[in-house]
Structure formats: C-alpha cells, structure tokens
Amino acid sequence: MLVNEKIAIEHGLKSDEYKKICKLLKRTPNITELGIFSAMWNEHCSYKSSRIHLKKLHTKGKKVIQGPGENAGVIDIEDGDAIVFKIESHNHPSFIEPYQGAATGVGGIMRDVFTMGARPIANLNSIHFGSTQNKKTKNLLRGVVHGIGGYGNCMGVPTIAGQTSFDRSYNGNILVNAMTLGLVKKDKIFYSKAAGLNKPVIYVGSKTGRDGIHGASMASASFDEKIEEKKPTVQVGDPFTEKLLLEACLELMSGDSIIAIQDMGAAGLTSSSIEMASKGNLGIEINLNKVPCRETKMTPYEIMLSESQERMLIVLESGKEEIAKKIFDKWNLDFAVIGKTTNTKNIELFFDNKQVANIPVNTLVENSPMYDRKWKKSKLPKKNKINKTIFKSLKIKDTLKKILSSPNVCSKEWIWQQYDHTVMGDTIQKPGGDSGVVRVHKTDKAIAATVDSSATYCWAHPLTGGKQVVCETWRNLISVGAKPIAVTNCLNFGSPEKEGNMGEFVECVQGISEACKYLDYPVVSGNVSFYNETKDIGIKPTPTIGGVGLIKDYKKMITMDFKEIDNIVLVIGKTEGHIDQSLLSRIILNENNGPPPEVNLFNEKNNGLTLLTLIEKNFIKSAHDISLGGIITAISKMCIKGNKGIQIKKPKFLINEIEYFFSEDQGRYLIEINPKDFKEVIKILDKNSVHYDEMGKIIDKEMIIDQKTKLTIDELKSYNINWLKSYMV
Amino acid sequence: MKSSVITFPGSNCDRDMDVALTKFGFKNKMVWHNDQELPKSDLIVLPGGFSYGDYLRCGSMASKSKIMNSVINFAKSGGLVMGICNGFQILVEAGLVPGVLLRNKYLQFICKNVHVKVDNKENTFFKNLDKKVLEFHIAHNEGNYFCTNDQLKEIEDNNQIAIYYCDQNGDTNDQINPNGSIKNIAGIFNKEKNVLGMMPHPERMIDESLSGEDGSIFFKNLLNNIK
Numbered sequence: 042m043l044v045n046e047k048i049a050i051e052h053g054l055k056s057d058e059y060k061k062i063c064k065l066l067k068r069t070p071n072i073t074e075l076g077i078f079s080a081m082w083n084e085h086c087s088y089k090s091s092r093i094h095l096k097k098l099h100t101k102g103k104k105v106i107q108g109p110g111e112n113a114g115v116i117d118i119e120d121g122d123a124i125v126f127k128i129e130s131h132n133h134p135s136f137i138e139p140y141q142g143a144a145t146g147v148g149g150i151m152r153d154v155f156t157m158g159a160r161p162i163a164n165l166n167s168i169h170f171g172s173t174q175n176k177k178t179k180n181l182l183r184g185v186v187h188g189i190g191g192y193g194n195c196m197g198v199p200t201i202a203g204q205t206s207f208d209r210s211y212n213g214n215i216l217v218n219a220m221t222l223g224l225v226k227k228d229k230i231f232y233s234k235a236a237g238l239n240k241p242v243i244y245v246g247s248k249t250g251r252d253g254i255h256g257a258s259m260a261s262a263s264f265d266e267k268i269e270e271k272k273p274t275v276q277v278g279d280p281f282t283e284k285l286l287l288e289a290c291l292e293l294m295s296g297d298s299i300i301a302i303q304d305m306g307a308a309g310l311t312s313s314s315i316e317m318a319s320k321g322n323l324g325i326e327i328n329l330n331k332v333p334c335r336e337t338k339m340t341p342y343e344i345m346l347s348e349s350q351e352r353m354l355i356v357l358e359s360g361k362e363e364i365a366k367k368i369f370d371k372w373n374l375d376f377a378v379i380g381k382t383t384n385t386k387n388i389e390l391f392f393d394n395k396q397v398a399n400i401p402v403n404t405l406v407e408n409s410p411m412y413d414r415k416w417k418k419s420k421l422p423k424k425n426k427i428n429k430t431i432f433k434s435l436k437i438k439d440t441l442k443k444i445l446s447s448p449n450v451c452s453k454e455w456i457w458q459q460y461d462h463t464v465m466g467d468t469i470q471k472p473g474g475d476s477g478v479v480r481v482h483k484t485d486k487a488i489a490a491t492v493d494s495s496a497t498y499c500w501a502h503p504l505t506g507g508k509q510v511v512c513e514t515w516r517n518l519i520s521v522g523a524k525p526i527a528v529t530n531c532l533n534f535g536s537p538e539k540e541g542n543m544g545e546f547v548e549c550v551q552g553i554s555e556a557c558k559y560l561d562y563p564v565v566s567g568n569v570s571f572y573n574e575t576k577d578i579g580i581k582p583t584p585t586i587g588g589v590g591l592i593k594d595y596k597k598m599i600t601m602d603f604k605e606i607d608n609i610v611l612v613i614g615k616t617e618g619h620i621d622q623s624l625l626s627r628i629i630l631n632e633n634n635g636p637p638p639e640v641n642l643f644n645e646k647n648n649g650l651t652l653l654t655l656i657e658k659n660f661i662k663s664a665h666d667i668s669l670g671g672i673i674t675a676i677s678k679m680c681i682k683g684n685k686g687i688q689i690k691k692p693k694f695l696i697n698e699i700e701y702f703f704s705e706d707q708g709r710y711l712i713e714i715n716p717k718d719f720k721e722v723i724k725i726l727d728k729n730s731v732h733y734d735e736m737g738k739i740i741d742k743e744m745i746i747d748q749k750t751k752l753t754i755d756e757l758k759s760y761n762i763n764w765l766k767s768y769m770v
Numbered sequence: 771m772k773s774s775v776i777t778f779p780g781s782n783c784d785r786d787m788d789v790a791l792t793k794f795g796f797k798n799k800m801v802w803h804n805d806q807e808l809p810k811s812d813l814i815v816l817p818g819g820f821s822y823g824d825y826l827r828c829g830s831m832a833s834k835s836k837i838m839n840s841v842i843n844f845a846k847s848g849g850l851v852m853g854i855c856n857g858f859q860i861l862v863e864a865g866l867v868p869g870v871l872l873r874n875k876y877l878q879f880i881c882k883n884v885h886v887k888v889d890n891k892e893n894t895f896f897k898n899l900d901k902k903v904l905e906f907h908i909a910h911n912e913g914n915y916f917c918t919n920d921q922l923k924e925i926e927d928n929n930q931i932a933i934y935y936c937d938q939n940g941d942t943n944d945q946i947n948p949n950g951s952i953k954n955i956a957g958i959f960n961k962e963k964n965v966l967g968m969m970p971h972p973e974r975m976i977d978e979s980l981s982g983e984d985g986s987i988f989f990k991n992l993l994n995n996i997k
Contacts, residue, residue, distance in 0.1 A: 190879050194909070195820040197782020281780050281823025373779065459879045461909045463971075464818075466786040469979045480979070595979060 042072045052079035052255075053262060058410055065404040073341045073390065073398045078405065080255075080308035080346055081315060084571050087409040090537035091569045094550050099558040104526050105565055106227065112153040112304065113223075114565025115230060116527045118591050122481060123227045124488060125159035128167075128220035128531040128587040130570035134275040135217040136264070139184025143168075144192040144278040145350055146219040151196060152304040155287050156353065158231040158294045159223025162465060163479050164193045166219050167204040167492045167531070167585045171212030173448050173768060178207065181215050183769065188278075189219070190459045195280035196287070199468050200460035201477025204492050204585075207448040210500075213264060213575030218531040220492055220587040224481060231294060233303040235321030235356045235382055240300055242314070242325060242380040243362070245369050246286045246352035249310070250335035252277050253348025263536055264575040282351040282374070289372040290353065298361035305352040311345045313354040314380075315388055319406040321356075324385035329392040333375040341390060341397045356382060416543035421502050425621050425635040432699040435629065437673070437750045440703065444624055444670045445677055445760040448768075455765045469595055473682075475520035475666055476588075480595050487595035489523035491588050494533075496581035498637035501622050503545045503582055507552020508640040512707060514588030515560055516666035519649040520710060522599040522656045523590030528557065530567035530586050535579025537571045545582035546571075553584060559642040560649075562588070599656060601665035603683030608662055608739045609716055610679075610687060612672060614648050614709030615732040618700035624670045625703040644708040651729040652710060658725075660718045667709040673702035675711050676736070677744070677757050686743035686754055689736060713739065771796050771996050773813040776841070778803045778832040783818035783854065783973065790973035791815070794989040803835040812996050813850045814841055816857030818909070818971060828871065828912045829859030838864055850894055850996065851965045855910055858957070858967035867958050867967045868925060869917035874910070875950025881909040883981055884948055886933040886956050886970060887940045893963035894995045895932065903940045904933075904984040906956075906970030908948060913969040915951035915958070922952065932957035932966055 042048070049059035052075060062078050063069055070078060084090060100108040106123055107115035113127035131146025151161050166189055170178045182205075193200045198221070253276035293299060301321065303313040310332070318325040329341050335349070357365055362378060369376035383389070388405070390398040444450055457472035469487060470478035476491035493513045499506025511528065518525040530553060535542035557563055573580045592598050603610075620626050621635025655661050663683065667675045680686055696704075714722050716738075726733050744752045773796040777784045784800065791798040791813075799809045808814065821832035832838070838860075845851045845866050853861035861867045874880060885903050888896050917925065925931060935954040936942040942954040949969075957968025975985030 187878075194879055194911075195780070195782075195823065197819060279823070281820060281825065284780055284782065284820070458882055461879070461881045463881065463907055463909060463974045463981055464782060464786065466789055466974055466976070466980065468981075471981075598979075 044069055044072055044075050049075060052076065053083055054079050058082060065408055071398065073345060074400055076342045076346050077311050077398060077400060080311045081405045082409050086308050086312055088569055089410045090412050090414050090571060091546065092411050093413050094547050097550065097554050098564045099554045100563050100565065102527065102561060102563040105563055108565050109567060111232060112156045114527065114529060115157065116565060116589065117227065118486065121227050123225050123230065124222055124589060125154050125157045125225055126220065126222040126529055126589055127153050127566035128218055128492065128529045128585060129568045130531050130533060131217045131219065132214060132533060132570050132573055135185055136215050138275040139181050140188040140191065141275050141277050143185040143188030143217050145276045146217050147189050147192040148278045148280060148283050148350055149306050150219045150221045151198065151283065152306065154221045154223035155290055156231065156302055156304045157225065158229050159225035160291060161198045161221050161223045163222045163477060163490055164198050164200040164219065165202045165477065165490055165492045165587060167494055169206045169208065169211045169216040169583060171207065171215065172209040173207050175212045179769065185217055186456050186459055192278055192280045194461040196284050197464050199462045199464050199479065201462055201468055201479060202472050202491055203457065204494065205453050205456060208496060208581060210581040213578060214573040214580050216533050216573065216583060218585045220529060222488060222490055222589065229294065231299060231302050233301050233317050233320055235301045235317040235323050237300060238382055238384055240359055240382045241357045241362055241378045242327065242382065243355040243357050243365065244332055244352065244377045244379045245355060246374055247279060247282050247349055248333045248335040248375055249339065249344055249347045250349045251339065251343055251347060254343060254346045263572045276348045276350050278350050285372040285374055286351050286353065289369050289374055292368050293365055296364065298357050298365050299355055300358060301356040303354050305354060307348065309346060309348045315402055315405050317354065317356060318388060318402045324383035324387045324389065324402065325380060326383050326389045327380035329390055331377050331379040333377055341392045414537050414543045415540045416547045417540040418544055419503050419548060422634055422636045425632055427620060427630065429697060431630065432697050435699050437702065437746060438752060440629055441673055441677065442760050443629060444674055445757065446764045447624065447628055448764065450624065450670050450674060451764040452762045453765060454762065455769055469598060470521060470600060474601055475517040476523065478521055478592065478598055485594050487592040487598060489518050489521045489590045489592060491517035492585060493517065494583050494585040496583040497622055499545065499549055499584060500581040501635065501637045503548035504552045505637050505640055507549035507584060508556040509637060509707060510584055510586045511553055511556035511560065511562065512640055512645045513668060514586045515562060515645065515649055516710065518588050518590035519652050520599065520601065520664045520666045522597050523592045524653060525560065525562050525588055525590040527563050527565045528586050528588050530564055530584055532567065532569045533573055533580065533583040533585065534571050535574040542579055549582055549584045556642060560646055597656060599661055599664045601663055601679050601682055603679050603685040603713055603739050604662040606685065606739050606741060607716065608713045609719055610736040610739065611712050611714065612709060612734040612736050613652065613712055613731060614644065615706065616672065616701055616704060616709065616734065617706050618696040618704045619706045620700060620704050623703060623705040638705050638707050640707050647729060648708050648710065648731055651726065651731045655722060655725060660714055660722050661712050662715065663713040665711050667711060669705065671703040671705055677761065679711060680744055680754055681758050681761055684754055686740045687737050688740045689746045711736065771812045771993055772810060773798045773815060774801045774809055774811040775815045775817055776801050776803060776837055778821035778835060780821045780823055781817050781819035783971065786973045787815050787817045790976050790985065790989055793976060795993050801837060803832065803837050805837050806840065808840045808844060813852065814844055816853040816860050818855030818857060821856055821860065827863065829856060829863040832860045833863035842866065845965050848962065848964050853967040854971055855969055858969055859912065861965060861967040866965045867960050868921050869915055869958065871912050872914040872916050873912050874914050879911040880948050884908050884970060885936050885938050887936040887942060888933055890929050890932060893959060895966050895992060897995050899991050901987060903936060903938065904988065905982045906972060906984060907974045907981050908970050910969055913949045913951065915955040917952065925958065928961050930959045930961065931955055932959050933968060
C-alpha cells in the first residue's frame with residue numbers, strides 16, 4: 042500500500058507530523074514504517090503534550106534509586122532492599138470492554154515491575170465511574186472489579202488498597218488506574234538499556250496475535266458514538282501465562298544472562314525494541330519471520346503493532362541462549378531469537394528475506410513531536426456565602442446518615458472482598474484502612490501503600506487540588522505509622538488540545554510538584570492519560586497519586602479501629618470550618634461552587650512528622666486521617682471498625698457545630714491515646730506547635746454528642762456498609 | 771517430620787504453605803509437577819492457586835500431571851495428603867475425595883475470614899484439637915461444594931465431612947454459608963480419612979499480625995499427630 046497524508050491522518054498523525062516524518066526519513070515511509078511512527082508518536086507513548094511540563098516534577102531524593110524514565114521507579118528501603126513501583130492508566134480500553142480492559146491494566150503494570158527484577162508484592166487500584174444513576178455504571182463497575190480480581194488473584198499478588206469514586210463527569214469515560222509494588226535486592230535491578238554489539242535479541246512469553254493493534258493510538262483519542270467499534274483494539278489478558286512469565290523471568294534474572302529487558306506494553310514490539318535501542322544508543326535488527334505468531338499470515342505491520350499481552354523482549358549476553366531457553370521451556374513459554382543489536386542506530390526489520398522497515402531510532406524518540414500547548418490559568422473561585430440559618434435546620438444524625446451512605450464514602454467491602462488481599466502471607470493491613478500494609482518477607486519491615494485522588498478539588502482549583510492529593514496520600518501513610526518515601530502519579534485529563542484542560546493539567550502538575558518538593562516526597566514514576574472525553578465532554582481533572590512509605594518495625598503499625606474504652610480521642614490540626622467543595626456542600630446543600638480547602642504545606646509536614654514521633658514513642662493506639670465528610674465521618678469509621686462508641690464532649694469551638702464536624706480542612710487527623718499518656722502527648726504537640734482539640738473519650742457501642750445526638754454503632758454500620766451491596770444486587 | 775508441597779504451573783500459595791510448614795517444624799521440600807517421584811514424605815500438600823489458569827474445570831489439568839500418579843499411589847497406600855483450595859479442586863478431579871466444586875453461588879470471588887466447625891476428630895488431621903470452631907480464611911471463586919444425594923448419604927454415613935462453615939458459636943446455617951456449598955461443607959475426607967480437601971487456607975492464619983492465628987493451632991496439632 043502506498044502511503045500518503047490521508048492514510049497518515051487515519052493513523053492519528055497530524056498533517057504537520059506526517060510532513061516531519063517524510064523530512065526526517067528524506068522519503069515517504071512505507072505502511073509498516075508509518076505504523077511504527079504512529080505508534081511511537083501518539084500521545085500515549087510520546088508524551089508530546091505533557092513532556093515539557095513533566096520535567097518540572099520534583100523527582101530527586103536521597104531514597105530514589107531510579108526516577109521516571111524506566112519501566113518503573115525504584116526506592117531504597119535499607120538493608121540492601123528496594124521497592125519498585127508504578128501506577129498506570131487503562132481508561133479507554135476499560136470503558137470499551139471493562140473486564141479485559143481492567144485485567145490487562147493490572148497485567149501490564151505488574152509486568153513493568155517484574156521487568157526490573159522485582160517480585161510483585163502488592164497491587165492497588167483507583168477506579169472512577171459515572172453517576173450511580175447512569176445506566177452503564179453498574180455493569181462497568183462489575184466488569185472492572187471482576188477484571189482486576191481475575192488478573193491479580195490468578196497471579197497470586199495481594200490487592201491491598203484502592204479507591205473508588207462516582208461522579209457524573211466519568212459517565213462517558215471511566216478511569217481505571219492500576220498500581221503495583223515489587224521487592225528487589227538493590228544490586229539485582231534490571232534496566233532496559235541495551236549494550237554491546239551483535240547481542241542476541243530474544244522474544245519470550247505469549248505468541249503474537251492480532252489483538253490490541255493500535256491500542257495506544259486508541260488511548261490517544263477522544264470517544265464518539267462509534268466507540269463500540271473499537272473493541273478489537275482492546276487486548277485480551279491471560280494471567281496464567283503472565284504468572285509463568287513472572288516465574289521464568291525471575292529464574293533467568295537470578296543468573297547473569299540478561300543485559301537488558303523490556304516488557305511489550307503499549308505499542309508492543311515496536312516500543313520495546315526501540316526503547317532498548319534508544320537507551321543503549323544502538324541499532325537493532327529483527328527478523329519478523331522468527332516472531333512466534335498465534336495466527337497465520339500476519340503482516341509485518343500487524344506483528345509490529347500488536348499489543349498481545351504477556352510478552353517480553355530481552356537482550357542476552359552472547360552464548361547464554363541455551364541456558365535461557367531451558368528456563369522458558371520448563372515454564373512452557375515461547376522463546377525465540379528474533380534479532381541482534383547493531384551499530385547502525387537504526388531499527389531494521391526483515392520479513393521473507395526482504396527489508397520491510399529501516400528507520401533511524403533517534404527520529405522515533407528524540408525527534409518525536411513535543412508541544413508547548415496553550416493553556417489557561419484557573420482563578421481561585423470566590424468563597425460561597427452560606428446562610429448560617431441553614432445549618433440550624435440540619436440535624437447531625439440525618440446529615441451523617443446521608444454522608445456515610447453516600448457512594449463516595451460508603452464501605453467498599455463489596456469490591457475488595459473480590460480481590461485476594463491475603464495471598465503471599467504478609468498482608469498486615471487489609472483494604473478498608475488508610476493504607477494497605479505488607480511485610481517485607483522474612484524481615485521486621487513493612488511497606489505501606491495508598492492511592493488517592495480528589496477530582497472535585499482539582500476541578501475547583503487545579504493548583505490547590507494537585508497539592509491536596511499529594512498531602513492526602515502523605516496523611517494516609519502517616520496514619521498507619523509509615524514514613525512516606527515517594528510517589529507515583531497517574532495524570533488523567535481531558536483533551537490537551539483544549540486550553541482549559543491543558544491548564545488543569547499544567548496547574549495540577551505544578552501543585553503536585555510543589556507539595557512533593559516541600560514534603561521531600563519525590564515522584565519516581567507515572568503516566569499521563571489525556572483525551573478522557575466523549576463528544577466534547579471531558580472528565581474532571583483527576584491526577585491520581587500512589588504513595589509508598591516504610592514502617593521499620595511492623596509491630597508498630599497503626600490501624601484506625603478504636604481500641605480501648607476510656608481512651609482519649611484528639612483532633613490533630615486546626616479546624617477552620619471550610620465547607621466549600623465538601624461533601625456536605627455538594628450532597629446536602631447542593632452547592633458545587635467555591636474554592637477547595639486550602640493546603641498549608643508547613644502544617645501538613647509538621648503535623649505528620651509530629652504524629653510519627655508520637656507513634657515511635659508508642660503513644661498512639663489508633664489513628665485516621667480526616668478527609669471526605671470531615672471529623673464526624675472519620676470518627677464514625679473508627680467506631681465502626683473498632684465496634685466501640687465515643688462520648689463527644691462539647692468542643693470549645695468558635696464555629697458552628699455543623700461546620701466543625703463536616704468541614705474538610707486539610708492537615709488533620711484523629712488519634713486515640715491512653716489517658717496516662719495525655720500529659721506527655723500534649724507536651725510534644727505543644728512543643729511542635731501542633732494544634733489539637735480534645736474530642737472525647739471512647740465508650741461502649743454508642744456515639745453520643747453532647748447528650749442530645751445519639752447513634753448506636755449498629756446504626757452507623759448499617760448506613761455505611763449496606764449501600765454498595767444493595768446497589769450492586 | 772517430612773512434608774512435600776507440589777508446585778503446578780499457576781500454583782500461587784506454594785510458597786505460603788512452605789513458610790507455614792517450615793515454621794511449625796516440618797522439613798519441607800518443593801516438588802515440581804513434572805517430576806515422577808515423590809521425596810520420602812509424611813505429608814503431601816497440594817497448594818492453592820490457579821493451576822493451568824483454571825481455564826478448564828478448576829484442577830482438572832493439574833490432576834493429570836505426571837506427579838499425580840505418585841500422589842495417588844501415596845494416598846492409596848495410606849499416606850497423608852492435604853489439598854487446600856485449588857489443591858482441594860485437584861483432589862476432587864483426581865477422584866481422591868468425592869464430589870465437585872462449583873462456581874460460588876453469587877458468582878463472585880470471595881476473600882474473607884470465616885469460621886469452620888470441626889466435627890470429626892477421629893483422624894490424623896484433627897485428632898486432639900482442643901477447639902471445635904476455628905477461624906480460617908477463604909479466597910476462591912469455585913468453592914461451592916456439590917454432590918449427589920446418594921454420595922451425600924455415603925459421605926455422611928462414613929463421617930467424611932471434615933469441616934463446615936459456621937458462625938463463631940459453631941452454628942451452621944444458610945446465612946453464613948459463603949459460597950452455597952451443600953450442607954455448608956468446607957472440607958471433606960476420603961473414606962479412609964488420610965486425604966483431606968478443604969477450601970480455607972490455614973497457611974494464611976499463622977501469626978498474630980495476619981488475619982488470625984487459628985492456622986497455627988491446626989499446624990501444631992497436625993505435626994503432633996504425625997509424630
């Protein structure tokens with residue numbers, strides 16, 4: 042087929058981009074080459090709209106072994122151990138085919154982690170759906186949860202935490218972000234940089250089929266009414282093969298055969314081979330007849346663009362082919378020597394003894410387009426003037442009931458009971474807590490991980506929202522007693538070609554960067570997902586942050602369940618009564634305007650680190666960060682989990698009690714302490730200038746506020762636990 | 771005491787079982803499914819996981835593995851064999867225990883703590899156990915035990931039901947049945963009681979930081995019974 046501009050545009054390339062390709066090659070590309078360019082230059086693979094801004098992220102720190110740019114980030118957790126982790130989106134495919142889309146999202150991120158030599162030890166996910174009234178929501182939720190479970194459960198990796206939200210803006214574009222953490226010895230990390238000439242290039246794993254062709258291009262475009270027709274671009278997952286691939290790769294990695302290794306994710310064989318060559322500043326030559334194919338008569342174009350799952354590309358040391366083949370034979374996986382490294386700095390493809398592509402690697406990578414797109418700054422919205430008499434008409438009990446049973450606050454047990462969260466025998470904090478926690482196998486250490494996003498705050502003011510999400514994950518880690526180390530981010534936005542969306546992106550990234558820098562909590566990996574929009578309606582800006590922290594002695598881990606009657610409960614951090622953008626404002630007062638709560642990074646850091654000091658001294662019996670729904674929602678959850686009540690004495694607040702209990706000011710926690718430690722705790726809080734309020738003391742089975750409001754723990758439970766279950770019936 | 775854990779392609783609780791057996795004093799060996807011979811063992815364990823991806827009926831491919839001939843012979847000659855979760859499914863498919871395991875009643879994977887009632891202590895697995903109700907953990911998609919009425923009668927006549935799903939007081943009722951199993955059956959013996967298949971994972975309950983500690987009670991008791 043002769044290539045022309047029309048065909049290039051059908052491949053998702055812009056007219057200018059096609060002209061640039063012809064100029065770089067000094068000729069017209071053939072169809073295979075055009076396919077390769079379109080795969081490498083789409084938004085998903087090239088980051089052409091985001092690259093210029095991602096450079097501003099704070100990515101350095103003492104604990105960072107590998108920052109962004111590899112398959113995943115790596116951090117030091119001492120004693121020669123390291124954690125490899127990353128989050129990635131699989132939004133577009135999951136909307137088209139929820140089970141396979143979500144499943145292969147999980148499979149893909151696990152591959153990114155074990156490609157680096159790490160055994161996956163925990164999975165997390167952040168999933169977002171349209172309004173619960175939308176007729177598609179239920180099926181999408183069911184399919185996505187089945188898909189995540191189907192893949193992770195079969196792999197035998199526990200899913201330890203997650204986040205689920207519902208918002209109308211996801212009606213046409215759901216979000217599925219999957220995160221994996223792996224454990225590796227610091228001196229056994231594998232990278233994707235090829236080295237050496239004439240080294241064998243090996244293909245291992247599943248055979249290549251016609252599934253997922255142009256998956257990455259599909260993920261780089263908006264949806265329209267013909268979206269169902271895109272089903273063939275969704276990959277099909279085979280977790281069993283991936284489990285074998287994991288074991289086989291780790292077995293091969295225990296020796297010294299591998300020079301470089303790269304999984305075949307988005308844009309399959311194309312991006313994996315080009316990335317290895319590009320990082321090694323080498324060329325690569327591949328004989329496509331050697332690639333194991335599932336179907337007959339696959340063309341070079343199809344082989345290069347297939348996104349069949351569970352495949353890896355490896356550059357081996359010469360002479361190690363037999364050793365490697367034996368391992369892959371043992372695990373019943375395909376193994377083929379398909380090419381070699383060269384000094385041409387070109388990617389050269391052969392098929393039926395003919396050269397079918399010859400492209401300089403740098404044209405695909407360094408010369409890929411980079412855009413400084415126009416963007417619009419967001420103003421901080423004006424504060425709403427809420428008529429205080431409305432508060433007088435609100436009853437705490439009714440309001441709390443509505444909030445506890447609202448879709449974004451209710452218990453997500455229906456979801457996480459479908460995920461194996463205990464396999465591997467090291468899960469010491471299950472889903473439903475502030476963070477999931479797994480022990481580092483056979484040591485006293487544990488790793489805490491959490492994933493969060495706050496689209497509503499980001500939508501109201503991207504800069505503040507970006508900061509807030511980072512702080513929220515920081516608090517989630519502190520609340521379980523972990524020292525936060527680093528984050529991974531998944532940046533889900535609408536079309537970058539619109540100034541408004543681009544502005545949201547730029548300012549969220551700025552917010553994330555500022556917070557990460559201040560908290561010494563660098564970004565080590567991540568991905569960007571643009572074009573989350575359907576027929577011109579985009580999602581609310583949803584940067585998702587995955588935070589990782591270390592607990593040096595796992596016996597010091599903290600959980601949120603109230604522990605002992607007569608213990609004292611304190612609110613840490615100051616409550617100013619910020620109602621705008623809170624759940625109270627949105628679902629009770631039906632008011633969607635106004636600024637998000639302000640983020641004070643000094644307070645965040647100071648409060649968090651002071652709490653860690655208290656935990657270190659064993660003063661804290663339970664803790665929970667205060668987020669959606671405010672103080673009273675957080676207390677309710679501690680009561681439910683601990684099956685205990687609380688007597689709340691009239692706090693000495695200056696603001697209205699509804700504002701006090703339901704506002705969503707940042708930097709706050711609830712902690713439980715023993716009365717005998719009270720003086721000592723207060724001394725430490727005062728010394729560090731940390732504001733606190735005495736909230737009350739723990740009692741049996743009832744929440745009592747000033748003798749007038751009473752709720753039994755069973756009532757709280759029924760509000761919180763039943764909503765999702767009955768919705769999904 | 772010596773134990774062996776078989777690793778099938780897709781097993782994923784093999785390491786957890788090794789950790790548990792070793793912790794309570796077994797000398798454990800890992801055995802590859804493609805081997806012919808079993809090492810000398812006092813106990814053979816078929817671990818949980820998704821052997822062959824569970825793409826066919828769960829456990830059916832693994833039940834035809836090379837090593838299974840030796841496992842079947844070992845069981846027939848009176849050796850102790852225990853199958854957990856996918857291991858239970860493999861035992862069923864190999865014909866070592868009666869019945870079948872269907873998809874869970876609500877068509878969902880379930881991962882949670884459950885209580886089980888131990889009725890029959892006239893066997894090496896539960897002899898001398900000083901608790902009647904144990905807190906275990908389940909994680910499965912196909913644990914819905916089913917058999918014909920004739921089989922059920924035979925199973926009951928021979929006291930082959932090992933454990934039932936129950937509440938914390940040992941009451942077995944429909945409400946606490948997590949997967950729709952007939953008679954709340956969570957585990958079952960062969961006629962001779964030297965083969966045990968059960969859905970719950972005792973190996974996930976072996977220290978206070980995990981979901982619970984009743985797995986420790988089970989393993990310690992088992993070791994003493996074998997000694």
